[in-house]
Amino acid sequence: MLRLASRSPRRSELLARLGVDFGLLEIDVPEVRGESEPPLDYVSRVAREKAGAGLLQVVAVPGTWVLGADTEVILGDEVFGKPVDAEDAASMLQRLSGRTHTVATALWLVSAGQEQHAISISEVTFDALDDARIARYIESGEWQGKAGAYGIQGAAQEFISHLSGSHSGVMGLPLFETGRLLRQCGVIA
Numbered sequence: 001m002l003r004l005a006s007r008s009p010r011r012s013e014l015l016a017r018l019g020v021d022f023g024l025l026e027i028d029v030p031e032v033r034g035e036s037e038p039p040l041d042y043v044s045r046v047a048r049e050k051a052g053a054g055l056l057q058v059v060a061v062p063g064t065w066v067l068g069a070d071t072e073v074i075l076g077d078e079v080f081g082k083p084v085d086a087e088d089a090a091s092m093l094q095r096l097s098g099r100t101h102t103v104a105t106a107l108w109l110v111s112a113g114q115e116q117h118a119i120s121i122s123e124v125t126f127d128a129l130d131d132a133r134i135a136r137y138i139e140s141g142e143w144q145g146k147a148g149a150y151g152i153q154g155a156a157q158e159f160i161s162h163l164s165g166s167h168s169g170v171m172g173l174p175l176f177e178t179g180r181l182l183r184q185c186g187v188i189a
């Protein structure tokens with residue numbers, strides 16, 4: 001049995017595309033980057049903590065695999081998680097404007113005594129965004145709950161001049177790496 005430790009509807013929707021049966025676990029893991037924690041170490045640690053928090057809920061069910069994931073937007077040494085409000089979201093978009101950033105999604109798959117992990121790294125280039133364009137996007141509310149204050153799956157697609165990597169990875173669950181992990185652990189054939 002597979003359980004996805006996530007409240008993200010996008011992760012559920014993406015995992016369902018692999019045709020695997022799974023249940024959900026609701027977890028609350030604080031996402032706080034350590035002062036000098038490298039961005040990729042941070043995204044991996046949070047994914048591991050989400051999976052670990054999920055596993056604690058199912059310890060009594062042997063053979064259960066728990067999948068946790070974390071997505072962060074990285075610009076140089078800065079890491080953009082989910083914006084706290086519209087102002088924070090606008091400031092993230094201003095900083096991403098006209099530049100190329102990295103989107104990392106880490107995956108952690110755990111079961112009692114076993115774990116496997118993977119990371120998907122994509123490069124996303126944004127068009128130069130003027131204040132009016134940013135204000136329109138903020139008005140749409142699509143930035144809410146999304147790392148870096150945008151969703152590649154929605155209206156922000158028109159901001160993106162180039163993507164090198166994984167569209168599903170930017171959305172929160174890289175299907176290539178997820179499928180490979182699930183096969184390695186025998187969760188899917």
Ligand SMILES: Cc1cn([C@H]2C[C@H](O)[C@@H](COP(=O)(O)OP(=O)(O)OP(=O)(O)O)O2)c(=O)[nH]c1=O
Binds near residue numbers: 008070082
């Ligand atoms: C960059 C980007 C992020 N996102 C989303 C994916 C994640 O849901 C979110 C990043 O926050 P996460 O902390 O990775 O995930 P979450 O809080 O939504 O869900 P949970 O921890 O319960 O699994 O941003 C998009 O939907 N589209 C995008 O283009």
